[in-house]
Amino acid sequence: MEEIQGTLPLSTCHVQNGLLIINRLHMLLHSTALSFLFYYRLSFLFQDPENSGSHLLPWFLVFASEIILSFIWFLGQAYRWRPVSRSVFPERLPQDDKLPAVDVFICTADPIKEPTLEVMNTVLSSMALDYPQEKLHVYLSDDGCSPLTLYGMRKAYEFARWWLPFCRRYKIKNRCPKAYFSALENDDSDFSRSSVYMEDKQKIKGKYEAFKEEIETFRKDSVFFRDSVTVGDYSSVIEVMHENIIDDVDNVKMPLLVYVSRERKLSSPHHFKAGALNVLLRVSAVMSNSPYILVLDCDMFCNDPTSARYAMCFHLDPKISSSLAFVQFPQKFHNISKNDIYDSQLRSLFTLQWQGMDGLKGPVMSGGIDMLQLQEYFGSSNEFIKSLAQNYTSVFLSGRNTLLQEPHLLASCRYEIGTKWGQDIGFLYDSVVEDFLTGFILHCNGWTSVFCEPSRPQFLGTATTNLNDVLIQGTRWYSELTYFPLYCLPLWCFATIPQLCLLNGIPLYPKVSDPYFIIFLFIFLSSLSKHLLEVFLTGGTLHKWINEQRIWMMKSTTCDLYGCLDAVMKKVGIREGSFLPTNKAYDDEQTLLYQIDKYDFRASNIFIAPMIAILTINICCLVVGIYRVIFVSDWDKMLIQIVLASFIITINYPIIEGLVIRKDKGRISQLELANHAMEYRPTQQVPVILTSMGGSYNK
Ligand SMILES: O=c1ccn([C@@H]2O[C@H](COP(=O)(O)OP(=O)(O)O[C@H]3O[C@H](CO)[C@@H](O)[C@H](O)[C@H]3O)[C@@H](O)[C@H]2O)c(=O)[nH]1
Numbered sequence: 001m002e003e004i005q006g007t008l009p010l011s012t013c014h015v016q017n018g019l020l021i022i023n024r025l026h027m028l029l030h031s032t033a034l035s036f037l038f039y040y041r042l043s044f045l046f047q048d049p050e051n052s053g054s055h056l057l058p059w060f061l062v063f064a065s066e067i068i069l070s071f072i073w074f075l076g077q078a079y080r081w082r083p084v085s086r087s088v089f090p091e092r093l094p095q096d097d098k099l100p101a102v103d104v105f106i107c108t109a110d111p112i113k114e115p116t117l118e119v120m121n122t123v124l125s126s127m128a129l130d131y132p133q134e135k136l137h138v139y140l141s142d143d144g145c146s147p148l149t150l151y152g153m154r155k156a157y158e159f160a161r162w163w164l165p166f167c168r169r170y171k172i173k174n175r176c177p178k179a180y181f182s183a184l185e186n187d188d189s190d191f192s193r194s195s196v197y198m199e200d201k202q203k204i205k206g207k208y209e210a211f212k213e214e215i216e217t218f219r220k221d222s223v224f225f226r227d228s229v230t231v232g233d234y235s236s237v238i239e240v241m242h243e244n245i246i247d248d249v250d251n252v253k254m255p256l257l258v259y260v261s262r263e264r265k266l267s268s269p270h271h272f273k274a275g276a277l278n279v280l281l282r283v284s285a286v287m288s289n290s291p292y293i294l295v296l297d298c299d300m301f302c303n304d305p306t307s308a309r310y311a312m313c314f315h316l317d318p319k320i321s322s323s324l325a326f327v328q329f330p331q332k333f334h335n336i337s338k339n340d341i342y343d344s345q346l347r348s349l350f351t352l353q354w355q356g357m358d359g360l361k362g363p364v365m366s367g368g369i370d371m372l373q374l375q376e377y378f379g380s381s382n383e384f385i386k387s388l389a390q391n392y393t394s395v396f397l398s399g400r401n402t403l404l405q406e407p408h409l410l411a412s413c414r415y416e417i418g419t420k421w422g423q424d425i426g427f428l429y430d431s432v433v434e435d436f437l438t439g440f441i442l443h444c445n446g447w448t449s450v451f452c453e454p455s456r457p458q459f460l461g462t463a464t465t466n467l468n469d470v471l472i473q474g475t476r477w478y479s480e481l482t483y484f485p486l487y488c489l490p491l492w493c494f495a496t497i498p499q500l501c502l503l504n505g506i507p508l509y510p511k512v513s514d515p516y517f518i519i520f521l522f523i524f525l526s527s528l529s530k531h532l533l534e535v536f537l538t539g540g541t542l543h544k545w546i547n548e549q550r551i552w553m554m555k556s557t558t559c560d561l562y563g564c565l566d567a568v569m570k571k572v573g574i575r576e577g578s579f580l581p582t583n584k585a586y587d588d589e590q591t592l593l594y595q596i597d598k599y600d601f602r603a604s605n606i607f608i609a610p611m612i613a614i615l616t617i618n619i620c621c622l623v624v625g626i627y628r629v630i631f632v633s634d635w636d637k638m639l640i641q642i643v644l645a646s647f648i649i650t651i652n653y654p655i656i657e658g659l660v661i662r663k664d665k666g667r668i669s670q671l672e673l674a675n676h677a678m679e680y681r682p683t684q685q686v687p688v689i690l691t692s693m694g695g696s697y698n699k
């Protein structure tokens with residue numbers, strides 16, 4: 001290379017040409033087949049009056065479903081139009097003293113569902129990022145206002161004084177202590193043969209065990225803990241962690257670590273995670289005021305210390321930085337089983353779609369793994385307004401705990417009244433899928449983003465691994481501002497109408513000898529095989545493909561539907577939004593079921609009932625339908641309907657298994673169904689999300 005140092009690019013972007021050609025070719029063939037299908041349906045409806053007559057309604061429903069599915073398919077092609085991948089060159093970054101500062105935001109809400117030790121592991125892994133320590137500031141927002149979490153933070157800070165130098169000295173890659181010490185993890189340090197290292201490792205391990213023990217003891221002893229998730233009013237708690245002199249650790253450089261629990265009043269709107277992030281935006285502005293933030297969920301530990309530097313490769317790249325709002329890393333999870341029956345890893349989203357969006361305007365935000373450059377602030381605090389100036393120096397850090405009135409004002413409920421927070425500034429409140437909405441609106445306003453997927457996952461989270469959580473989370477997500485929830489209409493139709501018509505001998509599709517039969521066959525096979533190809537290309541197996549087909553059917557007929565209903569009810573004003581954090585606590589029994597590919601059907605009635613109903617309809621209609629076909633001998637007219645019902649039954653075999661074969665606790669049993677319906681209080685618990693689709697498109 002002849003270029004001189006400094007002009008070499010910090011990042012490069014390659015179009016994946018092979019994939020691009022396959023995708024566009026498939027689009028051409030598939031859309032041609034779809035136009036034939038439309039022609040076939042329209043000519044039936046308009047030119048064959050004596051035929052259509054009594055069967056008009058089922059025909060119309062099936063056609064409408066085909067239109068909706070084609071529409072969703074058409075929109076989905078945007079992700080496949082121009083897939084790109086990016087490389088970064090962190091070694092070309094400027095010297096450490098020229099790097100911009102970064103504030104890390106971590107949110108937690110519930111010390112029971114989100115065990116304190118795990119949250120502290122995330123905190124520690126982010127403090128240990130490979131970044132100049134004086135330029136790194138870690139903030140934890142605790143919406144549970146739990147004394148246990150605060151105590152955990154103090155202890156984590158003490159432990160960090162051992163952990164951080166250890167990681168730096170031995171260039172440890174995995175800086176999340178729990179993952180590093182877990183027996184499964186291979187020792188990846190270059191020093192693994194050195195005896196000094198092994199000694200140090202044992203010593204630090206002892207310190208970690210002690211830290212763990214302290215949290216556990218506090219949890220058991222604490223009288224507060226039982227009340228700590230109560231929903232009452234409380235005032236804000238902000239604490240900057242500071243050094244308790246520990247004799248034998250000398251002068252370790254440490255990032256700033258701050259605990260923030262915002263004020264809570266039942267009379268004021270809570271705004272869930274977005275509300276918490278906006279409080280952190282304000283509080284951090286008067287403390288460290290870094291131009292960049294890294295947002296993490298409490299379970300998303302840093303699996304690789306380089307992420308901040310990787311992100312800077314984009315933010316400091318003059319070619320893209322002027323319009324770049326955020327860098328998105330894929331969400332990856334540490335607890336995914338081989339076949340991943342719930343598609344908890346959301347394969348298609350984080351491999352295919354985000355890369356595809358990257359080739360257009362960039363991915364939307366998801367999973368809180370974002371670097372966001374903040375451009376606008378607003379509020380009544382003079383100190384906060386001053387912080388908007390780039391040369392602002394905080395008065396709060398020098399004084400440590402003493403001067404915290406201003407941060408408390410910024411963390412109070414009343415602060416946002418009459419301001420634009422949540423509407424134009426900060427993370428947006430209109431949806432509990434705030435990351436998605438905020439990223440989307442940033443794009444609407446002309447900002448771009450990039451997707452960064454290095455081979456070693458930068459962050460690892462905890463995936464939902466039981467049916468109930470998967471579907472509740474789905475309800476929260478699927479009533480967001482995308483077209484996904486629309487799947488519920490065509491899938492309900494395809495799961496019932498052709499089957500009922502089969503039962504009654506009403507053909508809805510061309511007969512085998514009709515040339516249009518080929519068109520339908522092609523569309524069916526083309527969709528399935530394209531999906532199969534995408535699964536293979538992203539490292540999946542045939543098993544994974546079947547699982548994705550099944551969970552798609554399950555989600556479409558349950559949580560998509562409820563998500564839509566929720567959104568409608570919210571619009572009409574019958575319901576309020578809610579955000580139930582998913583469970584990150586380890587449950588042996590439930591994890592085992594997931595690991596051995598058995599569905600945990602101990603989910604709420606509202607999710608299980610539709611699945612059983614659909615399956616029953618399909619089985620009954622297929623059996624009686626085939627009997628009728630044999631009798632009348634019109635199998636060529638009914639073949640597609642027979643294939644469709646058989647396909648649905650085959651794919652959903654695990655439901656039959658859960659209903660009649662399995663004997664374990666995760667099976668579908670009448671009694672447990674009733675118990676769980678009460679335990680989960682489904683009607684209150686299904687979260688509600690507001691969409692403002694029209695509004696955001698109009699911007
Ligand atoms: O009132 C609340 C509710 C949740 N959270 C935090 O939000 C994060 C995400 O919650 P989780 O239960 O893990 O939800 P997921 O569905 O797994 O989260 C995904 O979807 C969310 C939007 O629905 C995004 O905010 C997340 O980043 C993304 O990982 C967690 O750290 C919670 O502690 C709060 O801080 N306050």
Ligand SMILES: [Mn+2]
Binds near residue numbers: 297582
């Ligand atoms: Mn999560």
